Amino acid sequence: MTGWLGPEEWSAVALSLKVALWATLGALGPGIFVAYALARWSFPGKQIVNGLVHLPLILPPVATGYLLLIGFGTQGVFGSFLKELGIVFAFRWTGAALAAAVMAFPLLVRAVRLSIEAVDPRLEQAASTLGAPRGWVFLTVTMPLILPGILAGAVLAFAKAMGEFGATITFVSNIPGQTRTLPSAIYSFLQVPGGETAAMRLVLVSVFVAMGALLLSEFIGRYLARRVAGG
Amino acid sequence: MSLFVSIKQELAQFTLDAQFQAPKGATVLFGASGSGKTTLINAVAGLSRGSVGRVAVDGWVLQDSAAGVWLAPHKRRLGYVFQEGRLFPHLSVRQNLLYGQWFARKRSGAGELGKVVEMLGIGPLLERRPGALSGGEKQRVAIGRALLARPRLILADEPLAALDEARKAEIMPYFERLRDESEVPILYVSHSMGEVARLATTVVALENGRVSRAGPAAEVLGDPGFTPAGVRAVGAVLDARVVQHHADGLSELEAGGIPLFLPRIPQELGKVMRVRIAAHDVILSREEPRGLSALNVLPGEIDAVRAGDGPGAIVSVRTAAGPVLARVTRRSAAALGLVPGVRCFAVVKTVSIAPEDVGGR
Numbered sequence: 001m002t003g004w005l006g007p008e009e010w011s012a013v014a015l016s017l018k019v020a021l022w023a024t025l026g027a028l029g030p031g032i033f034v035a036y037a038l039a040r041w042s043f044p045g046k047q048i049v050n051g052l053v054h055l056p057l058i059l060p061p062v063a064t065g066y067l068l069l070i071g072f073g074t075q076g077v078f079g080s081f082l083k084e085l086g087i088v089f090a091f092r093w094t095g096a097a098l099a100a101a102v103m104a105f106p107l108l109v110r111a112v113r114l115s116i117e118a119v120d121p122r123l124e125q126a127a128s129t130l131g132a133p134r135g136w137v138f139l140t141v142t143m144p145l146i147l148p149g150i151l152a153g154a155v156l157a158f159a160k161a162m163g164e165f166g167a168t169i170t171f172v173s174n175i176p177g178q179t180r181t182l183p184s185a186i187y188s189f190l191q192v193p194g195g196e197t198a199a200m201r202l203v204l205v206s207v208f209v210a211m212g213a214l215l216l217s218e219f220i221g222r223y224l225a226r227r228v229a230g231g
Numbered sequence: 232m233s234l235f236v237s238i239k240q241e242l243a244q245f246t247l248d249a250q251f252q253a254p255k256g257a258t259v260l261f262g263a264s265g266s267g268k269t270t271l272i273n274a275v276a277g278l279s280r281g282s283v284g285r286v287a288v289d290g291w292v293l294q295d296s297a298a299g300v301w302l303a304p305h306k307r308r309l310g311y312v313f314q315e316g317r318l319f320p321h322l323s324v325r326q327n328l329l330y331g332q333w334f335a336r337k338r339s340g341a342g343e344l345g346k347v348v349e350m351l352g353i354g355p356l357l358e359r360r361p362g363a364l365s366g367g368e369k370q371r372v373a374i375g376r377a378l379l380a381r382p383r384l385i386l387a388d389e390p391l392a393a394l395d396e397a398r399k400a401e402i403m404p405y406f407e408r409l410r411d412e413s414e415v416p417i418l419y420v421s422h423s424m425g426e427v428a429r430l431a432t433t434v435v436a437l438e439n440g441r442v443s444r445a446g447p448a449a450e451v452l453g454d455p456g457f458t459p460a461g462v463r464a465v466g467a468v469l470d471a472r473v474v475q476h477h478a479d480g481l482s483e484l485e486a487g488g489i490p491l492f493l494p495r496i497p498q499e500l501g502k503v504m505r506v507r508i509a510a511h512d513v514i515l516s517r518e519e520p521r522g523l524s525a526l527n528v529l530p531g532e533i534d535a536v537r538a539g540d541g542p543g544a545i546v547s548v549r550t551a552a553g554p555v556l557a558r559v560t561r562r563s564a565a566a567l568g569l570v571p572g573v574r575c576f577a578v579v580k581t582v583s584i585a586p587e588d589v590g591g592r
Contacts, residue, residue: 122313132334
């Protein structure tokens with residue numbers, strides 16, 4: 001593959017895969033928690049939380065990126081604090097992962113929330129009458145039943161993270177080898193004369209990764225659904 | 232008293248305000264739909280918050296609002312059999328059965344699983360998933376799952392309501408065995424008189440959220456004034472011992488020295504059965520009947536006569552076998568002079584007693 005792709009292209013692909021993977025893994029835990037809270041709990045300010053979660057879906061990505069810059073830049077509110085702890089997002093690949101995670105978050109939460117709402121709460125009640133404390137009910141009943149939804153959400157989030165452009169380039173810029181993800185690389189190649197073939201190769205890689213992820217999730221989703229349906 | 236319940240809860244339509252206590256055995260909560268039965272059993276289970284009162288099992292307090300005690304459902308050591316089974320679809324039958332054991336304080340060995348599996352006849356189902364089971368099989372697994380959680384109280388909310396008649400007849404004996412062989416009290420919700428008659432040690436009748444009648448089953452069912460499910464469902468319950476199986480297809484039982492002939496029941500000699508005799512299947516005669524095809528004649532004395540608004544009256548006859556209820560017309564009651572204290576004979580056709588009217592006790 002490195003033979004077909006130039007070193008510059010290859011580094012963009014590898015970086016994007018790394019960014020998307022960490023963005024998805026990082027968003028998974030909080031995403032499931034928020035989805036569960038939105039699906040099952042009623043608490044004051046629920047609609048505000050719901051709105052905040054979905055904001056990156058509607059806001060111009062550039063605006064989200066700018067807000068991240070304000071919040072998590074080295075001079076930012078959280079950024080300066082996190083810097084003390086040795087965590088730096090600005091102009092690093094970690095920042096690209098953060099931007100991708102924020103942009104993918106609403107898609108993940110949506111998919112997981114729908115699958116939680118499809119779980120019959122009476123099954124969870126039955127588990128509690130059998131002696132299972134709340135956390136165990138979630139781990140042994142709710143979680144296995146929403147696994148297909150989590151998977152679908154994770155694949156969507158991964159695909160979104162792979163393709164994230166506006167917020168990333170605003171937040172962490174377009175530094176080759178550091179923050180030049182696949183979409184940024186395609187954009188850069190299209191800015192220079194003669195870059196079309198390299199851009200085209202990266203587009204093909206994007207198509208390949210996206211299709212692969214979709215097929216894999218379809219396959220695993222069916223397998224899990226069959227297991228749950230019994231037989 | 233092994234079960235004590237006193238629950239108050241505001242509902243949309245009415246206030247649930249029910250108190251009762253019951254000895255060991257099966258307590259059947261009986262009432263029409265919407266009378267508050269399910270709300271009450273869920274309050275006992277701790278599944279519905281917002282109830283005030285006290286619930287105790289064998290002196291162990293599950294809820295005592297006055298003392299600020301309220302145990303979460305998972306701490307109540309329940310075995311709850313739901314109407315729809317509620318088996319976990321992603322687990323095998325074996326994993327469903329063992330689910331409660333993960334949390335039971337004292338784990339029981341494989342021997343207990345084997346015993347329960349054998350009693351319920353679910354051995355061949357162990358590796359299957361609930362999706363592949365029939366309704367009756369699901370309920371048997373649900374009963375097993377409840378038992379294996381080592382409960383101190385078994386709850387059942389209309390566990391037979393979703394089944395057809397044949398499946399009901401298949402599941403009922405398991406509850407009878409539980410009542411007879413287990414020390415654990417059972418609280419069983421039903422709207423079927425037949426189930427009450429077969430299973431109840433204690434009957435608690437609910438009406439609009441209040442207990443309208445509570446007491447030992449024979450006493451409550453033998454009361455001609457107890458008609459919560461309409462006069463068609465009235466019937467007394469007799470305890471009778473199997474004494475002989477005759478070659479002509481009849482089983483002979485004995486209750487208080489009186490022989491009872493029933494269509495053949497597959498029970499061993501000496502076993503004591505509960506026989507439900509529907510009031511509309513009983514004929515009353517002032518004189519000892521002769522030249523009659525009916526085989527069962529129970530002499531006794533009229534205890535009470537309860538006439539309703541319609542043409543019928545329910546007569547309670549005290550016999551050596553126990554109280555028998557007869558539903559006759561008011562016209563006949565007047566013509567025969569059926570008043571309390573009068574001696575008469577209660578006549579019951581053998582074939583009118585269906586197999587589902589006879590249960591273990």
